[in-house]
Amino acid sequence: MEYVSPEGLRLDGRRPMEMRQIRGEIGVVDKADGSAVFEMGNTKVIAAVYGPREVPNRSQQMNDRALVRCEYTMANFSTGDRMRKPKGDRRSTEISLVIRQTMEACIMTHLMPRTQIDIFVQVLQADGGKSRCLIAAIGTRSACINAATLALSDAGIPMRDLVTSCSAGYLNSTPLLDLNYVEDSAGGADVTLGIMPKLDKVTLLQMDAKLPLDIFENVMQLAIEGCKAVATYIRQVLLENTKQLEYRRGT
C-alpha cells in the first residue's frame, strides 16, 4: 500500500514532517489538584493529578521521596468498535507503567518525601478504525504523556522540565512524523520518544520493528523535532493559563 503519494502527501493529507492538529486545555476536572485535556488529531485524552498527598497505603510510603502512581483507562466508547471491560488488562498496565516511569523521571520527587502523587489518564477517544483496540491503545501513549505533563504543571508539582512525547515512523522509504492509526498499523517501524526539551535528555524511547542504524538516526531526529514542537505548544498553553490567572487576580 502507498502511504506517501508521489506528490509527497500522506493518507490524511499531511506532509511527511507535519504533525496532527494538537490542542491542550488546562483545568477540565474541577475537583482534581491539576487536570488537562490533550488532543492529537482524533486522539483525545484527559489527565488528572491528585497530590502530593498523604500515602493511604502506609507500606508503600518512601521516606526519601514521593511515590508516583499512574493509572491508564480507556473509555468503553473510545475505539471504533465498543470495547467490553478493558479494565486492568495487560496493555493498559504496560502503558500505565510507561507513563509512570516517564513522569517520575522529571518530577522532583526528593522534594516531597512521604507523599503520593496520583496521575490518572483517561482516554476518551482513540484514533483508530474498527475493532483494533490494541493498536489504538498504543497510539495514545504520546497524547497521554503530553496530557500528564500539562496536568502536573497545573497541579504545581515541581518538575525538572516539561516532558513531551511524539512518535515517528518509517514507511515507503520516508521518515514520517506523528503516525496516525492507519500508518501505525501498517507494520513499519514506529519510534515513540519522550524528551525533556530544555535539558535535552531522552526519558522514553520505544521502537518496534527493525530499522537500519543510519535511518533510525534520521527517524529519531524527526521525533525529537516533533517533541520540541509539542513542548513549544505546551509552554504556550501554560503561559496563556498563567496570564488568565493573573488577570483574574486583578494585578
Add this chain to the structure above:
Amino acid sequence: MVGLSIGEKHFIQGGIAQDIRSDGRKRLTPRPINVKTGVISQANGSARVRMGATDVIASVKAELGRPTALQPDKGKVFINVDCSPTAAPMFEGRGGEELSAELSVALRHCLLGGKSGSGAGIELSSLVVVEGKICWDLYIDGLVVSSDGNLLDALGAAIKAALSNTGIPRVNVAAGASGDEQPEVDVSDEEFLQFDTSKVPVIVTLTKVGKHYIVDATSEEESQMSSAVSISVNRQGHICGLTKRGGAGLDPSIILDMVSVAKTVSEQLINTLDSQIAAAEAGEDES
C-alpha cells in the same frame, strides 16, 4: 470521601433547614446545566453534561443484532456506566465498580421500564428492522469524568442529550429471505434516522438532609444525606421509574410528597434541557 468538620456539617444542615444552601441556592433550585453534543466522533451519538463541577459523558453506539425470542418485536438497549479515576482517586482500579453498578442499575430502572419492555422511556419497538430477525442493539455508555454530586441526574440528562444527537443508519433489507434464513442487509452510511427522544424521561433526585429534601445536591451535601429518592419523569408528567438509595427509612407520605415535588421540578428541567440540547445541536451544525 468528603472530609468535613463538625462545624461544616452543621453549616450545611443549618443552611438547608433555612432554605439557603452553601452556594446560595434554595432547596429546590438546581445548578445551571451545560450541554455539549457530538463530543465523541466515533459514536452514533454523544453528549457531555456539566452541572457545577459534575461532568459526565454519555455515548450511544448502535449495532445490528438479533431480538430475543421472547420479544421479537423489540430492540435491545444496554446501559453501562463507568467511573473514571480522574473523578476521584477512590475510583482507582476496581474501586469505582460498586458505584458504577449502582448507577447503571438505577439508570436501567429509570429509563428502560419493566422486564417485558413495556413502559420504557426509550421506544424499543422503533429499533426493530425485521421482526424476529434483526434489530438494533443500542449500547449506552456513561462515563463520570468529574464528580460533585448528583451523578444520576447528570447521567440521565447526558443520555437524553446523546439520544437526541443519535443518528441510526437507515437499513435496506434485501427481499426474498424466507423462513429461518437471516436476511441480508445493507447499512446506509449516508442516510440516518433521527431518534425520537420526546418520550425519554429526565431523572430528578431528591436528597433528604435532616427534615428537608433538596434537588441537585453537591457531594458535600450528599455526604450529609439520610436517604435519596430518584424519580424519572417524562414530559407528560408520568413517573417512569423510581429508586431509593441511602440507609435511612422514609415515611410513605413523604415519598408521595417527594414524587409530586419531583414532578414540578422535572418540568423546569425538561424545558432547560430541551433548550440546551437544541442550542448545542444548532451550534454543532454551524461548526
